[in-house]
Amino acid sequence: MTDGGERTVRLTVMGTTDLHGNAFNWDYFKNTQYDDAAHNDIGLAKISTLVTAVRDRIAADRHAPRPLLLDAGDTIQGTPLAYYFAKIEPITGGHLHPMAAAMNEIGYDAAALGNHEFNYGLDILRKFQRQLDFPLLGANAQDWTTCLPVFPPYVLKKVHVPGEKPITVGILGLTNTGIAIWDKAVVEHKLKFGGIVELAKLWVPRVRRAGADVVIVSAHSGIDLSSSYGDALPVPENACALMAETVPGIDAVLVGHAHTEVAERFVTNMTTGEQVVLSEPLKWGMRLSLIDLDLEKVRGQWKVVGRHGQVLNANTVAADPKVVAVLQKDHDKVIEYVNSKIGTCKEAMSAATAPWEDTAALDFVNFVQGDAVAKALAGTPQASLPVLAIAAPFNRQAAIPAGDVSVRDVAGLYIFDNTLLGVTLSGSQLKDYLEFSAQYFKQVSGTGPFTSDQVTNAPTSTAPNGTPDYNYDILGGLTKPLTYKIDVAKPAGSRITDLAYDGLVVAADQQFVVAVNNYRQSGGGNYPHIKTAPVVYNRQVEIRQLMIDYVTTTGTVDPAAFHTGDWSLVSAGAPIVISASGG
The missing domain is CATH 3.60.21.10 (Metallo-dependent phosphatases)
Structure with missing residues (x-):
């Protein structure tokens, strides 16, 4: 009262x-x-x-x-x-x-x-x-x-x-x-x-x-x-x-x-x-x-x-x-439905080695992302720019089998509910981004063979217990290759060599459209430039669903259509050998 x-x-x-x-x-x-x-x-x-x-x-x-x-x-x-x-x-x-x-x-x-x-x-x-x-x-x-x-x-x-x-x-x-x-x-x-x-x-x-x-x-x-x-x-x-x-x-x-x-x-x-x-x-x-x-x-x-x-x-x-x-x-x-066949895959794709070698599994993610952004930009001022895409090896256990493919198989490659954006970056910003990503690797000398844990998941000031796989980004080109080497014999910050697009050295002022997930674009992982880069695509479509839609629509996943070896790890310029044991 x-x-x-x-x-x-x-x-x-x-x-x-x-x-x-x-x-x-x-x-x-x-x-x-x-x-x-x-x-x-x-x-x-x-x-x-x-x-x-x-x-x-x-x-x-x-x-x-x-x-x-x-x-x-x-x-x-x-x-x-x-x-x-x-x-x-x-x-x-x-x-x-x-x-x-x-x-x-x-x-x-x-x-x-x-x-x-x-x-x-x-x-x-x-x-x-x-x-x-x-x-x-x-x-x-x-x-x-x-x-x-x-x-x-x-x-x-x-x-x-x-x-x-x-x-x-x-x-x-x-x-x-x-x-x-x-x-x-x-x-x-x-x-x-x-x-x-x-x-x-x-x-x-x-x-x-x-x-x-x-x-x-x-x-x-x-x-x-x-x-x-x-x-x-x-x-x-x-x-x-x-x-x-x-x-x-x-x-x-x-x-x-x-x-x-x-x-x-x-x-x-x-x-x-x-x-x-x-x-x-x-x-x-x-x-x-x-x-x-x-x-x-x-x-x-x-x-x-x-x-x-x-x-x-x-x-x-x-x-x-x-x-x-x-x-x-x-x-x-x-x-x-989720466990039913939505298509077939011509050869098996595994993400087990994706953190240290160019795999078809991660190239598939990047292909679907880049393709969606490129199609959406048709008729816009950015339509003529080269399209790249960024993906991280979220799940080493993920694999798409040869033969019948289900919704669940595809979804395993992309275990987060991220949505897709497209931003523009310059060549110099791209180089900075890749250098930041390459902090994921420990500095080693010689060409190995190394176990994966001797090279990957390096501790940093922001990840003292080791950089998680999901904070290591791999870049790929959609219609033309983006090629680069990561020299793990060099200190972090000076590891990216031979950075080229379609066989030509990337110029500092060259402009690219980059497909990226919303977690990274919003600042997740604290990558340089990406948070402030101009956004040219953002329809809030889930990347996982885009991948499922691609398989459902095309009926066939053919790694030969999108997988090329565009990046590699080297030590003082020489290829290194890594085994999965110990990872």
Whole structure:
């Protein structure tokens, strides 16, 4: 009770984000239960158990209002389950999308659009939207010509409070402006995407005027100000904190997109002095955000007087059998698909020796990456530049067999969920990049034979226990060879010799387009030049999926089409011999 006799009620808002097609705690590529170093669990089936527990706890208090459940986007892309029902058996044929089926079963109240919702085209997205029992919101997804929203901008939910007037909750949905770049081929001349701060300034007052006592923004945009696309757009990619600080009238923000865990962050609005609580649960259904808003009536109107955020961990509960029952047939169908033949390979490709010799396995990754970027750049100013690609030997155990090839075989070559970008680098920058990469090797004299551990995984100041394989990059040319030698007898920083493109020495000012994954381009591994290089391609397509698509489309993988020995290790100019033992 307050001094005026009014009682305080607590409204709980639960939230998920970046589910990326994860319904079950399952790794389709490894064909086993999902696990990672932190022993996280994933998927909507486990989220459902957490949601039910929260609802049951709150229902036990007969005076507490019903909790709400929201999502902040990136739902229908990211796993073979999502891919299957977009490309193999598209939901446009009438099948209920498994993510829609699960979210309907759990009982979501609203969701925001994510950028990956657009990856499979507008027909798939609109069908998914129609299959939902709740609104899919996107106030800043606007018609190209009229600038009017083409998805519902917000929804009002009346929450019953026993013995009191209901609380009217306004839920505003905002998506990521980067869609205009990442899915340009899908949205150009159809949709445009205003900045989340600018559109929140427009819509939050409208939501308030429509009768909202509480305004919650579900935003597919990270908290801290940044943009992976630099200044290619006039508005930032990640701006939730800025929105909370500069747009009055917001009580809470469910944050998405950044794939980070932020249980609770407070931002003070500069106009009102009120605090706004922000919460971002971890990706893939690993966490469920709980935002608690304490309300009391002020002059007869509900007002938020307290805020709190936390996250619940999906690895603490079992899967909800109701969700499992709804999705089991879809899940089984996708497991069969992932293990089925999608093509053939003319000869076996192994990554076992990829860290110290030019292999067909890594050349295949680079070929697919370079080919995708080159095709996308057709008709652009960069179309005439030579295309290179960068790959790292992620997984020495990876191999594609001769003969029948499955989705899982291809995926084993690329074990991370990285997306593809294209940047431009000069010849001198390319040389610096390769020198940095060559720190991976220990300095040795003579030509061996050496065991692999005598030469690879050298300790550095930033990797005192040894440079991991995934931080050693190999470069290759798409249509013409990029050739170089790494002289391990020389100290780090002066090892790259005979650097040439198509047989000609690379000039310092020569320009190249370089296909690279988002981890490296965003600064992972701290490579020189790559983070600040101009981005000329970024559609946020997963590299692993590009490789699967290549095999599915062509039907045949022929190493002779892309494998040439373009780089090698030498000692004082002479080839060295390395065996895998001891690696």
